[in-house]
Amino acid sequence: MAKYGLIGRDIGYSFSKTFFTAKFEQENRKDSYHNYSLENIGQLKDVIKENPNLKGLNVTIPYKEEVIPLLDRMDKEAKKIGAVNTIKILKDGRLAGYNTDHYGFARSLADFLPLKEKTALILGTGGASKAIAYVLEAMEFEYQKVSRTKSEDTITYDELTSDVVQNHYLIVNCTPLGTFPNVHEYPDIPYHFITKEHLLYDLIYNPRETEFLKRGFAKGASVSNGMKMLEYQAKKSWSIWKS
Numbered sequence: 378m379a380k381y382g383l384i385g386r387d388i389g390y391s392f393s394k395t396f397f398t399a400k401f402e403q404e405n406r407k408d409s410y411h412n413y414s415l416e417n418i419g420q421l422k423d424v425i426k427e428n429p430n431l432k433g434l435n436v437t438i439p440y441k442e443e444v445i446p447l448l449d450r451m452d453k454e455a456k457k458i459g460a461v462n463t464i465k466i467l468k469d470g471r472l473a474g475y476n477t478d479h480y481g482f483a484r485s486l487a488d489f490l491p492l493k494e495k496t497a498l499i500l501g502t503g504g505a506s507k508a509i510a511y512v513l514e515a516m517e518f519e520y521q522k523v524s525r526t527k528s529e530d531t532i533t534y535d536e537l538t539s540d541v542v543q544n545h546y547l548i549v550n551c552t553p554l555g556t557f558p559n560v561h562e563y564p565d566i567p568y569h570f571i572t573k574e575h576l577l578y579d580l581i582y583n584p585r586e587t588e589f590l591k592r593g594f595a596k597g598a599s600v601s602n603g604m605k606m607l608e609y610q611a612k613k614s615w616s617i618w619k620s
Contacts, residue, residue: 380430381618382411384421384444385437389414390557390583392604393435396611418443425466433618434464435611438553441504448474458511460504463614475617478508481610486512486578489599492546493574498523500564501551502531505580509549521545523566534565542570548593550579555587563588573597582607 383393389412397410413424418440425431436444441460445451448461449471455461461474497513497520499506506522513520521541524531532541542548548571554562571577577593580603590600 378407378409378430379432380409380411380428381433381435382413382424382428382431383435383437384413384415384424384440386414386416386439388412388437391437392583392607393437393611396608397615400615415440418447421447425470425472432466433614434466435614436462436464438503438505442507445474448472450474452476454479454511458507460507462504462508462610463617465617475614476508477610477613477617478505478606479511480613481606481608482509482580483512483516484609485601485603485605486516488605489576489578489601492576494544494546495519496545497521497547497549498537498542498545498566499549499551500566503551506549506551509551509580513547518547520547537566537570539567539570542567543572546574547576547578550577550581550587550589553581555579555584555589556581557583560584561588563592568592568596571596571598575599576601579603580606 394410394412401408441462444461451474455474455476458476462478463475465473495518497518499509499522502524522531527533550564554564571593575598577598577600579587579589581587582602582604585602594600
């Protein structure tokens with residue numbers, strides 16, 4: 378019986394375990410999926426040592442970048458993105474890193490295209506945002522990253538003027554703000570500039586309707602949570618583990 382799982386911190390909100398448990402039951406598989414909440418990424422070695430039947434792991438906040446030095450190899454797309462959300466444990470014990478977030482986002486975003494223009498704001502600069510940027514570059518979007526601290530590659534939330542918001546038709550929340558149980562939190566953007574021509578996309582899927590999405594919907598925007606992205610990336614992870 379093979380084991381699979383999710384590593385992250387405070388991951389009780391995640392639906393990955395529910396998704397894979399249901400999948401295994403439907404397919405009459407005796408495999409199992411477990412949550413491994415780690416205080417630090419160094420504990421990954423203990424998880425693998427204590428679970429000899431472990432064949433694959435998903436990786437979530439805050440370890441998508443921190444896990445990279447512990448891997449023996451990465452596929453080319455994960456290298457380009459600079460973040461890993463899927464680990465395959467090879468027969469000889471080596472760890473191979475992949476990114477399936479970009480696949481999940483691209484597949485789920487396709488249902489909402491085309492937009493008025495290929496312009497986007499990416500809220501947040503963590504591992505998830507790197508996969509989003511990778512997809513938008515491939516789709517020839519012009520995008521701007523937004524962070525609490527200014528850098529060469531980012532602007533701050535204070536710089537989100539009417540012109541900036543109204544000329545970026547896709548707004549993707551890659552921050553954890555609004556994730557259960559902190560459902561009243563939301564990215565601090567000027568929602569009064571949102572229009573019916575916008576698409577607000579939240580990588581969060583628990584709750585299904587975040588405050589970010591509620592505020593966009595109230596302005597007439599199209600909205601999407603991250604549930605479809607989760608399903609697509611999970612299926613891609615499974616294909617990697619079974620290959």
